[in-house]
Amino acid sequence: MSSSLMVVPTAAFGFNLLRQEIQAKPGENVWVSPLSVSLALGMAALGARDETRRQMLNVLGVPASSDWHLNYAQLAKLKDTEDMDVQLTLANGLWAQEGCELERSFLDMSQRYFEATVRAVDFANPTTMNEINEWVERRTMGKIRAILDTLDPAQAVCLLNAIYFKGGWSNRFDRTRTKVERFHLERGETKNHPLMCRQGDMRYVQMAEGQLVALPFGLTEGINLYVFLPTQSLTRRGARSPVSTLDDGQFFEACQKLCESEGRLWLPRFGLDYKNDLQGSLMRLGMRDAFVSSADFTGIGRCEPPLYLSGVVHRATAKFDEEGGEAAAATVVSLRFLGSRHAPEEPWEMRVDRPFLAVIMDDPTQTMLFAGVVMNPEDPGPPA
Numbered sequence: 001m002s003s004s005l006m007v008v009p010t011a012a013f014g015f016n017l018l019r020q021e022i023q024a025k026p027g028e029n030v031w032v033s034p035l036s037v038s039l040a041l042g043m044a045a046l047g048a049r050d051e052t053r054r055q056m057l058n059v060l061g062v063p064a065s066s067d068w069h070l071n072y073a074q075l076a077k078l079k080d081t082e083d084m085d086v087q088l089t090l091a092n093g094l095w096a097q098e099g100c101e102l103e104r105s106f107l108d109m110s111q112r113y114f115e116a117t118v119r120a121v122d123f124a125n126p127t128t129m130n131e132i133n134e135w136v137e138r139r140t141m142g143k144i145r146a147i148l149d150t151l152d153p154a155q156a157v158c159l160l161n162a163i164y165f166k167g168g169w170s171n172r173f174d175r176t177r178t179k180v181e182r183f184h185l186e187r188g189e190t191k192n193h194p195l196m197c198r199q200g201d202m203r204y205v206q207m208a209e210g211q212l213v214a215l216p217f218g219l220t221e222g223i224n225l226y227v228f229l230p231t232q233s234l235t236r237r238g239a240r241s242p243v244s245t246l247d248d249g250q251f252f253e254a255c256q257k258l259c260e261s262e263g264r265l266w267l268p269r270f271g272l273d274y275k276n277d278l279q280g281s282l283m284r285l286g287m288r289d290a291f292v293s294s295a296d297f298t299g300i301g302r303c304e305p306p307l308y309l310s311g312v313v314h315r316a317t318a319k320f321d322e323e324g325g326e327a328a329a330a331t332v333v334s335l336r337f338l339g340s341r342h343a344p345e346e347p348w349e350m351r352v353d354r355p356f357l358a359v360i361m362d363d364p365t366q367t368m369l370f371a372g373v374v375m376n377p378e379d380p381g382p383p384a
Contacts (some may be wrong), residue, residue, distance in 0.1 A: 010034040010368040020281030031272040031372030033329030038216040040331040041163040047300030073113040086167040086218035092116040092140040093160035102301040124153035143328035159333040166219030167336040168324035184354040243356035263348035271380030275315040310336035323383040
């Protein structure tokens, strides 16, 4: 795979989106799939023109070259894993209102570069929403059962993405070492919560901003869960979120410094379920025109009235226990008619007993599959 085409930089977009969502939901757990959102919006960008497209690609962090869409074609190959202990599936869909004439080039590029399935539907029919929900549920192995609770009958196009990941840790946690300990919440509060424990060699780095550890999945160890724990002094000085002390540049710099070393890790067993319409966050990041009357989506179809983005609904879930991790996400983009390596000298310890950042990333392509901040972990229970 050419390195020049491994460039849908979902990490920068992921960190930016996380910050916006954290501001919108202060103190709450936030979990998103930058990959899912980027794929769904990338399809919309195929049909965007001029300033609308420029803003969309800028927010997504995609180079605005004439062949920018080729970068997305590489992402479809992420699901082609040969690791028997890792499952990763991606699906894209393009659902259009019956009778709405779409540009042939838009349909062709959606199918060729995004492997999207195309379907004509009647959005005014109440069963269509159920069909969208069922499409998402099947492609997330039942983890996301209702991405939509309403559907605008004036809808023209729905662009769908679904992603599902499941992987066993390369080195499992010993269930007998999981103990209920204190987890420190905001404002000095604490709660009792199960912390898993592992001792041995792990890829780890200590830096001024905090501690970072990588926990690989499967036999090939190509996909990792990265856990970043901010320095306690920074948290006490008012860092409201684990992301506020780290950006994507610092994150990747820290990843380059990870070194195999012996240590002991305590990690909460935790589950997450997050849903929101991302329109506000995307507009604050600079994707403005797509959501207003000046939107130019004439590359999708020369519809009358014109099209604009009316919503970007996103839902993401995850569960991490002693056996491994499982995560799923779906995004529905709605278009409506207008109206240096340094090992620690001593064995390290990392007790994740306060808010932390969690990232699932495909290392060979540096694609951020999922990312989130855990302010108050919910226990999904022990492995079945």
